[in-house]
Amino acid sequence: MIRSIIWQPDFDFVCIRIGILKVSFTADTDELAGGDEIAMDLESAKNVVLDTLIEASSQNVSLLKPAEQKLKSWEIQPGFYPILQSIFSTYSIDVNVRWLAVLYFKNGIDRYWRRTAPNAINEEDKETIRRQLLTRFDEPAPQVALQLAVVISKIARVDCPRNWPELVPTIMEGLKQNDDFLQRRLLLTLHHVIKTLSAKRLPADKKTFREFTRTFFNFIAELWNNHTETFLNKASTNIESAVTSCLEPSQLSLKIAKKLMVHGMTEISEFPNALTTIEVVFQRLEQMLQIRRQIEDYALKEKLEKKIIHLVKVLSVVQINHPVCFIRFIQRALTFTSTYVFTQAAENLNFERFIIECMNIMKAIVTCDEYKVVKLIEAKTEPSRIQASKIKEEFFTESVLTEIGTRLLTSYFLLTPEDLYNWENDPEDFTADEVGESWKYGLRPCTEKLFLALFHAYESMTPLLLKLVESVQGETDVENMTSILQKEAVYNAVGLSAFELYDEVDFDQWFCNQLLKELQNKHPRYKIIRRRVINVVGQWLDVKLSPSLHPLVYQAVLPLLSPQEDLVVRITAAKTLKIAIDDFEFRSENFEPYLETSFSLLFQLLQQVSECDTKMHVLHVLSFVIERSGACVQPHVSHLVQYLPLLWEESSEHDMLRCAILSTLVHLVQSLGTLSVNLYPFLIPIIKFSTDLNQPPHVYLLDDGIELWQEMLRCAPSLTPDMLQLFDNMPPLLELGSENLKKCFMITTSYLLLNPEEFLKTYSHVIFQGCANLIHELKPEGVVVICKLIETVFKLFPIRGPEIFRPLLPTIFEGILEKEAYPILMSIYLSLFARLILKNQSFFFKFLEEVGTMWNQQPEDILEQLLSFWCEYMVKITQPERRKLTALAFTTLLPCTSRAVVTLFPDLFYPIVEVFHDVMREDNGSQFDYLVMGDRDDLDDEYETEHDKRKRQLSLQDPVFNTPLHEYTRAQLMVCEQAFGAERFQSLIGSVDKEIREQLEEFLK
Known part of the structure; x- marks a missing residue:
């Protein structure tokens, strides 16, 4: 009975034709002593795999682990994946087992489907799998159906259309059947297939996808329209039934249509149905918004909101990818977004995610280069661009801009009750910086982006903002929360538009006459304004604030850092202090009177905050204070020095915080100089940990750890045993050959200068091996670094040094005589031999004899080649120090009675x-x-x-x-x-x- 369910007649025929399917499995000792391979018929093999899958899906660890190992060992066995396919295609088997089978199946397809993959699936199995997949679109379990759709898309990426031309036509034919369940499964599969094929970027693949689009877009668009129409009809009588039965196919068909429009159409205008579809999207949006207002059930409303968001995203992606074709919809899009976002009538219709998407569309239209006309070259501008600019100009009249701007600043810019709750209950999260593309998903950053786009594009926004600034000046009633929030919103806008308001606002006067007074109001509610004011000061600092007023900024910041102040205000003040210290006009002598207090307050803040990100921010501020204040900070760092080891231990799970600690220590060591020896009990272990490639966190800590190591050595007065032992970490770093290689050689040089005798006695073999391994692998710039290290050894040890690097010298000498090294490297090559001539002539002439033996030449002839080339090359040595070194070497050779020297004596x-x-x-x-x-x-x-x-x-x-x-x-x-x-x-x-x-x-x- 099971067999009749699993296997279709055509597959039975294949099995009979190729004979008994051979599948090699390594059985456990109960089944097969010694783990020998056995050949089993198809049903027996299926049963073995099925039993193993059942064990792998159990909660019993003693069964689960061996089962997983068996399944892993079978991954590369011929016939394994058809058996998995037969198991997850048997609906009578437990759904969890079938789901596990399809997951293993998907992972195997991912790894072994390509012909070039190691242990690739053979062609017979592939043919079997493809044929069976085309007969299984009626999967009842949603989780299995989703994985199957992904599997088909992965195979399609490799095989479609060349090796699997029937896939898309089969799906399309199935979509024409009057079977709602089958249609949903087929649409799910087609969605994943189209999503995968649209991501391919080779010209041939893109051409194929465009052909798919020409063939199938009209059908998909019509399908979407029909399902949406059905949904709207059902929703008029039974919203719950409509949402549960019709929304999914409508959503899937729209996703497919969107991919086809974005990636399958060079010009949307060539597809009349595509233009019609975009028109219909506007209509459907309005209808869906009205239906949403009638829904009270949260789950149903959430599903419909996703549909609405996707409809808006269709407009957004079309505008981004086909801006010229979208020109005909600019007026409609601006009117739609303005109506539903900036008018009172639509307040009960919209919701946050919808507002965000609408604002993003408006911002995209305002900032799109294809819709801008440069006045100086207007005569040469494309007609479409002129048309788009004219539509925007006609829409964004002064009255419309005033309405939008006022709405933004008096409604969307205001802190919400949720914001204020977050402020009180999670202040560190409230102060977290918006990063990346947060404006695409967050209402506040999205609002600010739109405001800036409008402010930058339209001059009439400036008087509006200045008028609002004027309206909120003077004292604010602390009992009137609305007034406080309005002032905060206006100040926020002034901070964001600092560059645009450069010529309109006398910030020095405003800062002295108004903002400083705002900061002195210590009422608990006024913390909202204090926080915003100090933020605005930071935004204007490097735009338009006189350097003479910087001490006033320091004076204003310090009270806001005190422990009695609100935590959000303190964190914001710390960020402003960082901006002030990092300013180009910063003068350490102006900051010195405030150094002790600011350092103490920042350190207290560092101790009191708990979130990793906040600690990182405060540490960065402390680092800037230390870096810019230099040695002046020495008397004030004792508490920080005592606290950092504790913070290091507490941050064992937060590698980025540890990076910030390392960075702070770099600046601390620079400022302390030789006094940093007191930090060695802490510094050396964390450098050892951070630069140990056997420690997993080295991925994050290595760069900062190497920098700290280098700085510690630069400031060290002498070499300690622990510091010397730290060099044991260096050989793996040299083998790693990362971008830190130059710093590694600089660290090695620092060791050489610290204690040449002790260091070379212990690690001369390591230095040589590191140079020998890399000199043939690196580009010339890297070889220069190696040769500079060798030159340092030659300077320190004129007699011993050349012996250490003796095996490398023939390679360098060969590079000279072959005349292939680029100038900087060649000059260093020659400098090495100049130092041999100056300080170790006996080694130099003995080396010439060895090279002569190796090359079967006379030493005199080799020396003549060297000197002849050297004299000619002298014009390319540009550094005075290296030119003089050459002259000293030549002068040293003059008394030599060598034939080569006598021959080239005048040269x-x-x-x-x-x-x-x-x-x-x-x-x-x-x-x-x-x-x-x-x-x-x-x-x-x-x-x-x-x-x-x-x-x-x-x-x-x-x-x-x-x-x-x-x-x-x-x-x-x-x-x-x-x-x-x-x-x-x-x-x-x-x-x-x-x-x-x-x-x-x-x-x-």
Whole structure:
């Protein structure tokens, strides 16, 4: 009996034709000892899978887990998915088991349907599945029917229409049958199929979808109209029956029509039925709104509201995607939205979500570029754009704008009872910033967006707002909540339109004469105005407020941060303080008198708020105070330093709050400088945790953790054992090769400068391995970072350093001789060998012998190639420091009796003399090398970090900065004369170009 239900004759024929279906399952020990594979006939295989699904749907964990493992192991077995299909197609099986079967079926289709997928479903099974799906549109269980619709859409995305051309025609044919239940299931399936196909973006797929639209749109539009008409007829006698039976097919057919209009039509005007459908949408909206007013049952009303919202969204998406075609509906849309949102007559008809969608349509029309005419090029503007602009101009008359603007500011801008309740009961949520596209879904942000769009587009909105501002000036009766809310709404509008009102409002005068007085009113009800006023001040701060008045802002903010003030006001004041401190005109000396108080009050606020997001906001404000105040903040941070470890522990479930803590610590360490050593018991463990790739939260914390690590090292006076051990986290970070790689090498450099001996003794192998693994993988910019680290090691350890990186030097040398490195990298390559020549000649010549053996060449020939190229390349080395380094290296080589040096002896003087011209300066008749630093005791190191000082000390040991080029050259020429003998030396000098020789003699006087 079951078999007759499951299998249709055509599928039985397929089974007979291909023989007994072979399905390999690994049975448990009760069924199959040793887990051997067995071949079972179709019915037996189905029973095994069905039993396993029953176990997987049970609440018994001992049954559930093994069953899930079995099902997972069968995912890639041929024949598994047809068996699943047979199970969820058997309506006599428990619905929960069938629902689980279809879920496994859907997941398998998602993973293994594509031919290129690993363990892809074979073609025979695919054919079976597709054929069976086309016979199963009468699924009784809604949850199973939904999953089946999704399954069909997933297959359609891959196979339709090439491998499954009959899908859409079959659905369309079924929709013509006079069967309401079947129609709902078919519409559900078609909705998901069309939704999936419309998302495909390849040109061929888009063309196919447009062909679907041309073929089927008229039918779908007519279907929607018929179902809607049926709904309206039934609603006149029995609203409940109409909503439950007719609304779903009407809704689904409209969703399908919407997708076809948006993605399947290049020009809607080419489809008369589409234009008619949009016209009908306006009519249906008005009818549905009237019906909604008659419904008292909440559930029924909610269903109808969804339908109404979807009708409005059809207008919205058509306007966005086909703005030119929508021009003929602009007048109708503006009239409709204005009537139902901004007139008293429609108050009982509309509802919040409907108002939001209507406002968004009006805003979209006002801001649409296709409907704007630029006066300067009006003659060249398209007729459609002129037409749209004219329609808008005729609609938005001064009286209409006044009515809309007044309604917005006196009704929609007002805080609602729900807002005030939220203020009192959840103040932190009330102050949460609106983010992203909240204006699409929230009434307040949507209202503000529409107001700004109108204010920006139409000058007549400015006098209206100024008039309202004038009307709310002066003292407000604290007992009159309506007056308080009206003033708050007007002030909100002034804050939002700060840029547009720049020339209309003398904000300095308003701030001093009115707003400061508003802030001094401490009545409990007046907190609404205090909060809005300090918010407006923040909005105008960087628009039009004189820098001389900034101290007044600090004075105004501080009382609003006190614990006696309302929490919403305190949080808003903190945000304004952040804006004030982050202002371009900020002067730390002006803020210093308020630093201690503001820091103390912000810290108390941080302790008292409880929400993660609020703590983050307050921490960001504290970070700005610390960053902008610098060392001045040192006396005031002790309580924060004690509190942050506790906050870190409490925020174990809030990774973004921990990011804010790390960011705050970065600024704190910068401000404390060497005093940050007192934070090490807290800093080092959290840096270790944040940069440990084995810790799951590293995904969020890594960037800030690395930055804190870097800053701690920059300010450290010395290297501690714990700090050294922290470097154990570095090898995995280097292997990760993320965008933080440069910072990782900078951290490594900081370690080198902190304690070169100790660090290199412990981690030289790690440094080398990290460089060796990356030098072949990175782009030239990344290799530059690696080579700068190697150069630092060479500076610190001229003898040991080259030995550490010996295996890498042939690669670098090869890069020089192949002449392929880009200029910055090539100059660093050459600098590395210049330092070898200067400080470790024995290693350099031994290295040449090794390279000669590797390349089967004479060392002399290799050296000649190197020097010849180096002399030519000198013009591309632009940094004076690296040019001088090259000149010092060439001068060092002059006494060498090597054949290569003797051959190129005159050529070496060209770059040397060029560098003399670069670095020599004249003062009081004597010449000096301006790159020589001396002791540089005159430097103001107030703003230097310990890292900067260590870098300066290293530079003082560098021949480039401590060796005058003219003195060194003079000494080397004397050594050269001794090495070659006077006669040979004169002969070599004589081979140098006369002009070059004369210039050299002039520099050496």
